[in-house]
Amino acid sequence: MSVNVNPKANPNAKANPNPKANPKRKFLREEKLPHFFCSGCGCGQVLNYFTQALEALQMDVEKMLTIGGVGCTARMPVYLKSDTFHGVHGRTLAWATGVKLHNSEIPIVIFAGDGDLVSIGGNHFIHAARRNLDVTVIMVNNLNFAMTGGQVAPTTPVGSVTMTTPYGNDEPAFDVAQLAMAAGATHVERWTTSRPVQCEQAIRRALQHKGFSLIEIVSQCPTHFGRYALKSGDPGKLLQWIHQNSYLLDQENRLTAEEKHSKLACGIFRFQAGDSPHLEKKVERAHKQQEDATPNTSNITPNNTAVDQISTLPYPQRLTLCGMGGQGIILASVLLGTAAVTLAGLHAVQTQSYGSEARGGQCQAELIIDREPILSPVAQKKDLLLAMFSEAYHKYIPDLKEDGVLVYDTDLVQPESRKGKSYGVPATQMAVGLGNRMAANMVMLGFLAEMFGVISVEHLEQVVISEVDERFRELDLNAVRAGVEFAGQIKAQERGEA
Amino acid sequence: MVHIDERLCKGCRLCVTICPKNVLAMSQRVNKKGYTVVEVAHPEACISCKLCEKTCPDFAIYVE
Numbered sequence: 001m002s003v004n005v006n007p008k009a010n011p012n013a014k015a016n017p018n019p020k021a022n023p024k025r026k027f028l029r030e031e032k033l034p035h036f037f038c039s040g041c042g043c044g045q046v047l048n049y050f051t052q053a054l055e056a057l058q059m060d061v062e063k064m065l066t067i068g069g070v071g072c073t074a075r076m077p078v079y080l081k082s083d084t085f086h087g088v089h090g091r092t093l094a095w096a097t098g099v100k101l102h103n104s105e106i107p108i109v110i111f112a113g114d115g116d117l118v119s120i121g122g123n124h125f126i127h128a129a130r131r132n133l134d135v136t137v138i139m140v141n142n143l144n145f146a147m148t149g150g151q152v153a154p155t156t157p158v159g160s161v162t163m164t165t166p167y168g169n170d171e172p173a174f175d176v177a178q179l180a181m182a183a184g185a186t187h188v189e190r191w192t193t194s195r196p197v198q199c200e201q202a203i204r205r206a207l208q209h210k211g212f213s214l215i216e217i218v219s220q221c222p223t224h225f226g227r228y229a230l231k232s233g234d235p236g237k238l239l240q241w242i243h244q245n246s247y248l249l250d251q252e253n254r255l256t257a258e259e260k261h262s263k264l265a266c267g268i269f270r271f272q273a274g275d276s277p278h279l280e281k282k283v284e285r286a287h288k289q290q291e292d293a294t295p296n297t298s299n300i301t302p303n304n305t306a307v308d309q310i311s312t313l314p315y316p317q318r319l320t321l322c323g324m325g326g327q328g329i330i331l332a333s334v335l336l337g338t339a340a341v342t343l344a345g346l347h348a349v350q351t352q353s354y355g356s357e358a359r360g361g362q363c364q365a366e367l368i369i370d371r372e373p374i375l376s377p378v379a380q381k382k383d384l385l386l387a388m389f390s391e392a393y394h395k396y397i398p399d400l401k402e403d404g405v406l407v408y409d410t411d412l413v414q415p416e417s418r419k420g421k422s423y424g425v426p427a428t429q430m431a432v433g434l435g436n437r438m439a440a441n442m443v444m445l446g447f448l449a450e451m452f453g454v455i456s457v458e459h460l461e462q463v464v465i466s467e468v469d470e471r472f473r474e475l476d477l478n479a480v481r482a483g484v485e486f487a488g489q490i491k492a493q494e495r496g497e498a
Numbered sequence: 499m500v501h502i503d504e505r506l507c508k509g510c511r512l513c514v515t516i517c518p519k520n521v522l523a524m525s526q527r528v529n530k531k532g533y534t535v536v537e538v539a540h541p542e543a544c545i546s547c548k549l550c551e552k553t554c555p556d557f558a559i560y561v562e
Contacts (some may be wrong), residue, residue, distance in 0.1 A: 015527060015535070019501040020550065022560040033506055034556055039533060040510030044555025052552065196552040222510075236515035 021363060027061045028079050033077050037072065040235025042219025046140050047076050049196060050109075053203035064107045065099060067092045069121065072141040072147045072221075082109075090121025093128040104134065104280045107207065114141040114155040118176050122154075129183035129212050132278045135266040136206040136213045139176060141228075142221040145380050150224025157245075157262060160229040162210040177269050182213040187213035188269040194243040196265070205271065218242055218264055224366020270352070272494075296391075313405070315369035316417035318379035319454070322396045323388030323409075325361045327353055328441035333365035335445065339455045339463040340369045349377045362392045369454065384452070386444055387413050388427070394470045407447065409440065423451065423490065428439055430482050439472070439479035451491065499562045500538045500550065506558035509533040511514035513559060519543040522550060 006208050025033070028051070037044045054061055064082040068074030070089035085095050092110045099106060110117075117125050122296040128135070143160070144349045145151040150163040153394040161168055177190045189202045199217055206213035214360045220226060220238035227233045230241055247255055249267030274283030319336075323329045330352050337348035349368045366382075369372050385400040387393035387408045393415065400406060403420045410424035427443040442464070460480060468476050500521065505528060513536055514522045520545045525537035536558075538544075544561075551559045 015504045016501065019561050020562060021501075021503060022557045027559050034508065037555060039508035040512055041555055044557075045512070048552065048554060048557060160539075196549065200552070227504060234511045235512050239512065239515065285530045306511075310500065338549065395532075 021334045024048070024055055025082055027054055029053045029081055032079050036075060038221075038223045039224045040238075041072065042142060042217070042221070042319075043072050043076060043140055045193045045196070045415050046073075046111075046138065046199070046217050046219065047079060050076075050080075050138065050203055051201070052200040053207060056200070056204055057207055059107070059207065064109060065096075067095055067108065067110045068118040069112055070147070071145070073111050073113035073114045073138075073143070074116055076140075077109075077110040090116050090119070091124065092116065093121060093124040093133065093135070093137070097128065097131075097133055099282055100133060100135070100279060108135040109207070110135055110137045112137065113146070114139060114143070114174075114176065115145045115153045118174055118179065119154045125169040126183040129180050132184060132186055132207045132211045134211055134280055135207070136203075137215070138206070139214060139216045140219045141176065141216050141220045142225060143173075144221060144225040150221070156225075156229075161223075162225070162228050176216050177214065177265075180212075181270055184212075185214050186211040186270065188216075188267050188304065189214070189271070190216040190218065190264065190269065192218045192242045192246050192264075192266060195240045198266075202268075203302040209271075209273070211272070218246065218266075263451065292377065297438060313383055313454065315374075316368055316374065316379075317384065317388065317454060318382045319367045319369070319384045320364060320382045320387045320396050320399060321367065321385075321388075322362065322364035322392035323441075324392065325363045326438075327363075327388050328355070328438060329363050329388065330365050332441040332445055333367045335460070335463050336448070336455060336466055337367055337369070338467060339459045343459040343462060344455055346371060347374050349374045350477040351377050362395065364387065364392060364396060376396060384448075384454075386448070388440065388444070390414065405452070407444065407451075409444075423447075424495040425483070425486060429484070430486070431479055434478050434482060436472075436475055439475050441477045442479035443486070446480035446485075447487045448483075449480075450484040450487035475494055500541065500544055501560040501562065502536060503558045504529050504535045505559075506532060506556045507535040507559075508556050510555065511536070512553050512555065516549050516553050518547065518549070519545055537543065537552055 018036050020314045061080060061082045064081045066077035067085040068077040068082050069092045077086055091111050096108045096110060141155050142152045144162050150340055152162040152169050153164045156162055156169045159168045177188050182189045186207060190200055191199045202215050206215050220235055220242060220337055221237045222233045222238055226238045246264045246266045249265050256438050321333050333350050340346040340348040347370050350365060352365040354363035364379050367378055381401045382399050384405045385396055390413050393413045406422040407413055408424055410426045411428050413421055425447050427440040428437055430443050431437045431440040445460055448454045449457045464476050513548045521540050522536050523539035525535055527535050529535050546561055548561045
């Protein structure tokens with residue numbers, strides 16, 4: 001193929017002043033053109049093939065989501081009029097999984113380079129293929145890390161000179177199509193940019209396929225791979241090299257091993273039409289199980305005014321419960337949160353952390369209760385700290401607001417004087433009196449419910465009955481009542497003082 | 499008829515290489531971005547196969 005330079009080119013010839021625009025530009029953000037790809041880059045060609053497929057299928061690009069990570073290829077979504085994610089290197093499929101779990105109807109197309117998809121994002125790739133996530137992955141394989149300057153990539157052919165392999169690449173290249181098949185992808189094809197019609201048809205099949213589609217398109221990089229490895233920056237020559245170094249799967253049996261040596265096979269590796277995606281099925285099943293398991297909440301509709309009257313703490317209530325491993329700190333927070341969500345109709349978020357010791361180490365649970373959906377599981381400053389262990393008290397007291405409420409176990413914590421209110425509850429002593437020191441957490445819960453109305457006493461008792469092991473139910477209920485009674489005494493005292 | 503949007507052309511010559519009838523050729527014109535652009539040298543030879551339009555990375559070609 002010789003480049004055809006027009007011998008009769010007239011230096012004074014004028015360009016067509018009003019050329020008709022390619023109609024496929026309707027899929028692109030016109031104001032972003034010309035795009036940033038180098039002259040002759042395969043990414044531009046793949047973008048062209050993609051718009052051809054969109055046109056053929058009459059798809060609405062504005063209802064699609066396209067995702068790009070980092071790299072040349074990852075820039076492609078920027079030029080499409082679709083919704084777009086563009087960001088962290090290699091995490092495209094993680095985002096796609098999240099979006100699909102939220103709404104499985106959105107068609108998702110991922111544009112990723114070989115470095116993005118199988119090097120940095122390698123694990124996301126194999127697991128998305130294994131789960132048969134319903135996305136279309138278009139991998140533009142330019143055989144190197146191009147955006148960063150032409151470093152060796154997992155897909156660089158053996159022997160190729162790149163920026164970081166000046167004496168030739170020693171490592172065998174990844175066969176990404178085989179990798180996807182081994183991982184369980186249901187639609188795998190590989191083509192080259194030198195085959196425009198096949199590429200377009202492959203993308204069309206992928207967009208229609210329900211399940212994980214990988215379309216690998218081997219592409220030229222005139223700026224880096226071409227110049228380093230093939231000693232040519234002419235896109236036409238590179239295209240020719242790619243074409244000569246690939247063969248069609250249909251010809252596989254007719255070619256000798258020598259002819260196929262170090263060449264890439266092109267064609268449809270696997271196409272299981274009509275196979276429904278596993279992840280979607282799983283999500284459906286989970287939703288159904290959740291619906292079946294959720295008790296009918298129509299008769300316990302949240303009554304926010306009633307809640308307001310109970311609670312003396314403003315919403316959102318940010319609580320830290322801390323103590324020693326084995327005191328039931330985590331259980332206490334879980335019970336509070338469960339009651340708030342299932343019985344009071346509030347929103348709650350609980351996080352927990354504890355040392356590696358099963359017993360005796362510090363442990364803490366954070367709980368946020370609010371009437372609105374909670375957007376962050378972390379609160380910087382807490383409204384209430386429940387401390388049941390001296391070391392934990394010292395560790396978490398700085399997180400309590402100055403005027404926040406401290407509740408502590410009088411036998412185990414000696415608090416310093418502070419501005420906000422502090423309440424000492426001899427919870428462990430009371431629990432020992434009831435027969436088991438392990439019930440101290442329940443005494444504290446009873447106190448919190450009666451004193452501050454974090455949740456109502458009634459809800460607390462209900463949740464203890466439903467969540468606590470039968471063996472301890474009686475003891476725990478007694479402990480809760482003891483805590484409630486103690487809070488009643490404190491309240492009476494406060495009223496007396498007032 | 500082949501339309502070439504010279505504003506978008508980056509002079510990569512892929513269309514020149516792929517055209518089976520040698521319709522396209524490099525011109526001596528340079529666009530605003532500094533690329534030597536392609537031009538339609540032999541419009542009469544065009545068979546409207548649209549390979550140039552399909553292969554152009556820059557959406558610069560439209561075959562009517």
